[in-house]
Amino acid sequence: MKAEALKGHLDLLLLAVVEDGPRHGYALMEELRIRTADALDLPEGTIYPALHRLERAGLLASKWTEVGGRRRRVYELTSHGKGTVEEKRRDWQAFALAVQGVLGPKVEPWPNPA
Amino acid sequence: MKAEALKGHLDLLLLAVVEDGPRHGYALMEELRIRTADALDLPEGTIYPALHRLERAGLLASKWTEVGGRRRRVYELTSHGKGTVEEKRRDWQAFALAVQGVLGPKVEPWPNPA
DNA sequence: CTTCATACCTAGCTACCCTATGCCTCGCAA
């Protein structure tokens, strides 16, 4: 997976996971890796700055916690973040549909679970 | 459509269109716009440098033509480009599937034409 | 006691898309 591919989509991924419940950075990293079967194995230098950016943007809020002597910064969606994640979902769908449209009928779209 | 969303995927889009037959830059621009119903309306400053990059990388080859007093640079896929576009298609599918997997069952995948 | 996993941070690099601008021709309208 080329690095550039992720650009502009990472925020959505992080927000979407946090949407399922508060998470700390390291857990987000792990969860992205597992939910994508190692397709997205993002380094810490990607995750942490992104979280800080999202917090600065008011989409996430964090608080420090202590678990077994280890400090964790736990993030959760703000109300503004909740709106934004839905917007970004739609943006992704539009983008993916556009790309798929250009690629044409040669490719198999992924299976429809419906 | 945020600008960053495209990063790392433009090459595939351009190669995929040229795969359908030789095209010049301006035509590629128009075709991307039309095939995506205006979802991807890319400026010239995006298209032309990308084409130069792809040619330098040996994926495209160009020749100048003259049509109605207007010079056009027409691009076509090299054999190396043909291999690369297939590889990039697979990369895109893997990436899109990964993102969709993270987004979870909340979103409707696009309709399956099959 | 060393190593590994957990857990956080950031300066600097790099890739690449976009803005803004410039150049040229043709066709058409004022």
Add this chain to the structure above:
DNA sequence: TTGCGAGGCATAGGGTAGCTAGGTATGAAG
């Protein structure tokens, strides 16, 4: 005949954002 829009190409410069590589610290396992 002078403008102007569309067609057609090009590039310097800027901004964004992910990654590399380095740092700090704890707890568990060897």
